Amino acid sequence: MIRAMVCFAWMLPTRLRAIWQLVADPVLSRSYYPEEQRKSKARIMLENLWWLLRWQEVNYEYLYYGMDRRHGVDFGRYLSKYEFKKLRDQANAAANAAATAGDTRHRRLNYRLLLGDKFVFCRFLKGLGFPTPEILALGDKDGLFWLDTRKRLPVGSLLDRRVDVFLKEDLFDGGARDFHLAVEGGRLLVGGRGATVEEVFSLTTGHYILQQRIEQHPEMARLHPRSVNTVRLVTTLAGGQAGPLCAIVRIGSRGSQVDNWSVGGMVVAVGLETGRLGKYALFKPGYGTKVDRHPETGAVFEGFEVPFFREAVRLATELHKFFYGFHSIGWDIAITAAGPVFLEGNDDWGLAAVQGPCGGLRERFLASLSGK
Amino acid sequence: MILAAAKFLRLLPVRLKAIHKLASDPVLSRTYYAQEQRKSKPRILLDNLWWLLRHQEVNHCYFLYGLDRKRVDPGEYLSPKEFQKLQEQTRTTAQVDGQRMDYHCLLQDKFLFCQYVTALGFPTPPVLALGDGDSIWWPGVGARQPLESLLSRELDGFYKELLGEGGRGAMSVSVAGGRLYLNDAERSLADFRARINGHYVIQQRVKQHPRMAELHPQSVNTIRLVTVLRDGQPKPFCAILRMGTEGRAADNWSIGGACVPLDLEKGTPGRHGCFRPGYGTRTDRHPNTGIIFEGFRIPFYREAVAAALEVHNLFYGLHSIGWDIAITENGPTFLEANDQWAIDVLQCVHGGLKQRYLETLPGATRQGVGD
Numbered sequence: 035m036i037r038a039m040v041c042f043a044w045m046l047p048t049r050l051r052a053i054w055q056l057v058a059d060p061v062l063s064r065s066y067y068p069e070e071q072r073k074s075k076a077r078i079m080l081e082n083l084w085w086l087l088r089w090q091e092v093n094y095e096y097l098y099y100g101m102d103r104r105h106g107v108d109f110g111r112y113l114s115k116y117e118f119k120k121l122r123d124q125a126n127a128a129a130n131a132a133a134t135a136g137d138t139r140h141r142r143l144n145y146r147l148l149l150g151d152k153f154v155f156c157r158f159l160k161g162l163g164f165p166t167p168e169i170l171a172l173g174d175k176d177g178l179f180w181l182d183t184r185k186r187l188p189v190g191s192l193l194d195r196r197v198d199v200f201l202k203e204d205l206f207d208g209g210a211r212d213f214h215l216a217v218e219g220g221r222l223l224v225g226g227r228g229a230t231v232e233e234v235f236s237l238t239t240g241h242y243i244l245q246q247r248i249e250q251h252p253e254m255a256r257l258h259p260r261s262v263n264t265v266r267l268v269t270t271l272a273g274g275q276a277g278p279l280c281a282i283v284r285i286g287s288r289g290s291q292v293d294n295w296s297v298g299g300m301v302v303a304v305g306l307e308t309g310r311l312g313k314y315a316l317f318k319p320g321y322g323t324k325v326d327r328h329p330e331t332g333a334v335f336e337g338f339e340v341p342f343f344r345e346a347v348r349l350a351t352e353l354h355k356f357f358y359g360f361h362s363i364g365w366d367i368a369i370t371a372a373g374p375v376f377l378e379g380n381d382d383w384g385l386a387a388v389q390g391p392c393g394g395l396r397e398r399f400l401a402s403l404s405g406k
Numbered sequence: 407m408i409l410a411a412a413k414f415l416r417l418l419p420v421r422l423k424a425i426h427k428l429a430s431d432p433v434l435s436r437t438y439y440a441q442e443q444r445k446s447k448p449r450i451l452l453d454n455l456w457w458l459l460r461h462q463e464v465n466h467c468y469f470l471y472g473l474d475r476k477r478v479d480p481g482e483y484l485s486p487k488e489f490q491k492l493q494e495q496t497r498t499t500a501q502v503d504g505q506r507m508d509y510h511c512l513l514q515d516k517f518l519f520c521q522y523v524t525a526l527g528f529p530t531p532p533v534l535a536l537g538d539g540d541s542i543w544w545p546g547v548g549a550r551q552p553l554e555s556l557l558s559r560e561l562d563g564f565y566k567e568l569l570g571e572g573g574r575g576a577m578s579v580s581v582a583g584g585r586l587y588l589n590d591a592e593r594s595l596a597d598f599r600a601r602i603n604g605h606y607v608i609q610q611r612v613k614q615h616p617r618m619a620e621l622h623p624q625s626v627n628t629i630r631l632v633t634v635l636r637d638g639q640p641k642p643f644c645a646i647l648r649m650g651t652e653g654r655a656a657d658n659w660s661i662g663g664a665c666v667p668l669d670l671e672k673g674t675p676g677r678h679g680c681f682r683p684g685y686g687t688r689t690d691r692h693p694n695t696g697i698i699f700e701g702f703r704i705p706f707y708r709e710a711v712a713a714a715l716e717v718h719n720l721f722y723g724l725h726s727i728g729w730d731i732a733i734t735e736n737g738p739t740f741l742e743a744n745d746q747w748a749i750d751v752l753q754c755v756h757g758g759l760k761q762r763y764l765e766t767l768p769g770a771t772r773q774g775v776g777d
Contacts, residue, residue, distance in 0.1 A: 133568075133605065134569055134604075143510070143511055143514055143515070143569070144510075144511060145511050145515075146507070147507055147508060147509055147511055147512065147723070148511070148518070151507060151509075151723075153720075154509075154512065154522065157521075157522050157525040157720075158518065158522055158525065159525075160525040161520070161521030161523075161524045161525035162521055162545075163546070172720065179719055179720070184527065186719065204502075205502060239504075240502070241722065274541070274550075355543070355550070356517075356536075358605075359511070
């Protein structure tokens with residue numbers, strides 16, 4: 035208790051400065067809803083101070099959640115990151131305990147690896163027969179282990195093959211370090227530009243995978259053709275029953291090859307029943323606010339129907355039953371012409387990115403804990 | 407420190423009784439090396455008291471390791487507690503790419519292990535079903551089905567608890583014409599339900615190589631091969647041959663199976679095998695089939711070692727793994743893998759492994775282990 039108070043007091047100046055920035059910085063304080071009536075600056079300041087006292091964290095998503103609007107926003111409907119983390123960890127611990135059937139010898143059995151390691155994740159899905167992009171090789175700075183020949187060869191062996199892959203760091207989260215890699219006629223291309231093997235592998239640290247590039251559904255490519263625009267679907271599992279909690283589509287922008295919200299992509303809600311996009315896509319604070327059409331392609335979001343969405347929900351719900359050590363999972367699903375393909379699963383499924391377009395998730399998440 | 411001392415004192419009477427039993431019980435005190443010169447009874451008692459003080463545990467493997475022989479140095483043996491501590495340390499300090507990630511669920515969860523190994527393209531018996539007390543999932547069928555759906559199938563499999571160890575609860579399960587057989591005896595579904603303990607898998611029964619079946623046809627007789635990562639590269643550490651006895655369906659040492667050391671290079675069995683204390687001592691032949699161990703040739707041994715080393719490359723977060731490998735007519739197949747690979751059994755047939763094992767560990771983990 036005393037430690038927590040000391041920590042809070044220690045962090046207070048930094049946090050107060052962050053709150054002040056949220057209110058006064060011309061970029062960070064831009065409202066996502068300028069067309070609506072706004073609260074006064076003093077009220078915004080007070081509400082942020084209250085959030086800080088209540089949850090011991092700065093609500094960096096205050097404007098992103100539209101909490102600066104005078105009407106129609108209920109703070110109680112939103113989960114704070116602190117509360118979410120606490121509830122999620124408790125729920126995952128309970129799921130672990132249920133999976134081990136109370137066997138105390140395995141009380142430390144932890145399934146986080148299944149989502150944390152991309153190689154293990156993809157292999158597990160392949161073993162279960164769920165669609166996931168093929169992994170061609172597992173590598174480190176010294177060599178590549180080719181899965182088709184089961185041989186470990188020097189990294190230069192890449193040039194002997196014709197590949198069109200994404201290089202992804204095995205354990206790194208966020209996608210910022212992933213890049214497109216192709217070999218055509220013995221020539222290595224990174225993001226379409228020529229490169230040497232040394233240049234490419236000097237960018238990697240630790241293990242990485244070479245994962246076959248996905249050809250997305252033409253309808254999804256219409257949103258932003260340079261990136262694979264994915265569905266993030268959150269499912270929950272309680273009492274052996276899995277079900278969808280919420281879904282968004284993540285869309286790349288500014289010619290980026292990745293669709294991640296954290297590196298400038300935008301997110302838009304998907305109706306769980308209809309598979310149709312909501313009216314607005316939202317950027318991460320600092321990257322922009324909200325748009326009703328893609329700034330580069332002009333694709334209008336409202337009414338856009340995600341192909342194979344129902345199939346994606348069905349598969350994710352089925353799949354979650356095999357990840358019995360987790361209460362909630364955020365699945366990254368690409369949509370191809372043949373149907374949904376699972377790229378990743380996340381136990382930390384980006385509460386902020388999802389709560390922005392989907393609205394407060396507190397009630398739904400709490401209900402899912404009891405399997406309702 | 408005070409807590410540890412209090413715990414030691416609290417457990418002392420029980421442990422002293424166990425040591426006394428170990429030294430005087432006619433079954434437990436049977437030597438494994440009757441032809442060699444033995445230490446005197448007071449010396450055995452003193453040895454055991456020293457072990458208790460040194461490791462805070464009763465050395466139940468005293469006779470098994472042959473420490474009752476003169477000229478055998480107990481310092482060459484790793485105590486099970488010490489081994490467990492080292493494994494735990496390796497587990498908690500293991501890092502992949504600078505991140506702490508626990509890879510043990512890949513070994514402990516049998517369903518996960520099978521799916522992972524299958525997807526890597528290595529042979530392992532397919533999982534026919536994943537179930538719990540009420541429902542069962544059949545691969546290829548989306549939704550879970552009630553347990554009764556078992557009787558509508560035709561299968562020949564092996565039931566294992568999802569997280570079971572040491573063959574606990576394992577049994578053969580087959581269904582033919584709506585009739586259920588457990589360990590080859592006809593039983594009702596209610597009998598099966600009563601035996602279910604939490605989650606379980608039913609794996610396809612392995613048809614072992616006829617030469618392996620010669621050892622004991624009722625059980626699948628397996629190789630336990632331990633591989634370790636040294637400088638990031640998997641290396642073989644040691645191997646034993648495990649076989650069932652007395653018609654039991656499992657070959658586990660903990661339930662009476664016999665173990666024989668294997669030459670790592672050639673895969674040839676050593677002269678003597680041994681049993682767990684209480685089940686027997688040493689023998690140079692199988693007690694039921696009479697097969698003599700020395701000179702027995704294990705088919706596909708080199709392939710088994712090569713496959714284990716290859717697959718360990720893809721279990722990169724685990725320092726040491728004990729692979730249970732069955733040999734079929736088509737080659738080796740991985741039944742399961744263990745992080746707790748029973749050092750007591752390996753030391754019993756191979757002699758002390760302390761020094762060799764410590765050499766494989768990263769420096770930081772090695773520190774603090776007494777010589």
